[in-house]
Amino acid sequence: MIPGHKVIGYTFAVGNSADISRLRERVGFDWIHSGDGTFAMGCYCDDENRCHQQILRDLREKLGTQST
Structure with a gap:
């Protein structure tokens, strides 16, 4: 992982108020330095x-x- 680049992964758990259909959804976020x-x-x-x-x-x- 290179700081300043996006991190990509899959959701493996969601909180109580979250939509369960989001499990195994591909997500990305910026690496925050x-x-x-x-x-x-x-x-x-x-x-x-x-x-x-x-x-x-x-x-x-x-x-x-x-x-x-």
């Missing part, structure tokens, strides 16, 4: 150690950035 190296991310997994965002946490630690 923070100038000071901080960024925010949320996780709603029951087991944080098996979370799909573990890769982001590992990368954040490797790069020395902080989450907010």
Whole structure:
């Protein structure tokens, strides 16, 4: 992934008020870069150690950035 480019993926879960037909919908979003190296991310997994965002946490630690 190159900062400044779009990230593409598929939805795998939706919230309580979301339309279930959006599951497996292809989505894209801009990679948001923070100038000071901080960024925010949320996780709603029951087991944080098996979370799909573990890769982001590992990368954040490797790069020395902080989450907010």
